[in-house]
Amino acid sequence: MPSPVRPGLPVTPALTIPRAELTERFSRASGPGGQGVNTTDSRVELSWDVGRSAVLHDTQRARLTERLASRLVDGVLTVVASENREQRRNRDAAALRLAALVADALAPGPKARRATRATRGSQERRLTAKKQRSDTKRLRSSKPRRED
Numbered sequence: 001m002p003s004p005v006r007p008g009l010p011v012t013p014a015l016t017i018p019r020a021e022l023t024e025r026f027s028r029a030s031g032p033g034g035q036g037v038n039t040t041d042s043r044v045e046l047s048w049d050v051g052r053s054a055v056l057h058d059t060q061r062a063r064l065t066e067r068l069a070s071r072l073v074d075g076v077l078t079v080v081a082s083e084n085r086e087q088r089r090n091r092d093a094a095a096l097r098l099a100a101l102v103a104d105a106l107a108p109g110p111k112a113r114r115a116t117r118a119t120r121g122s123q124e125r126r127l128t129a130k131k132q133r134s135d136t137k138r139l140r141s142s143k144p145r146r147e148d
Contacts, residue, residue: 021053060106
């Protein structure tokens with residue numbers, strides 16, 4: 001859970017989004033909440049402008065823009081939280097969700113596959129097995145005929 005003492009939102013050990021770059025909007029959430037649901041602005045929209053962020057390197061910005069392209073609107077990433085009845089809990093949930101989303105997008109991709117060849121022994125075993133299977137099926141279909 002993000003701590004209010006920290007000056008920003010920690011994403012990775014090397015990256016912290018400053019609170020000044022985050023924009024919060026509050027609105028009324030739908031769903032359970034009793035009488036307070038109509039009067040309390042508990043739904044939270046947390047936005048971060050990826051394109052104008054000062055804490056990102058060019059490579060990080062390019063990676064985020066590429067991987068989060070479907071979620072970005074004019075370079076702004078927005079996360080919504082409305083599952084809790086309290087605004088404070090929704091703020092924390094939105095912050096955690098944003099941090100996780102950015103951390104996943106910044107993570108390096110999988111290592112490239114190194115092409116390998118099958119060994120000669122494995123190729124020979126595979127071909128031998130294929131020949132045996134072929135012989136088995138051929139012998140099944142060619143039954144000896146009885147001549148009367």
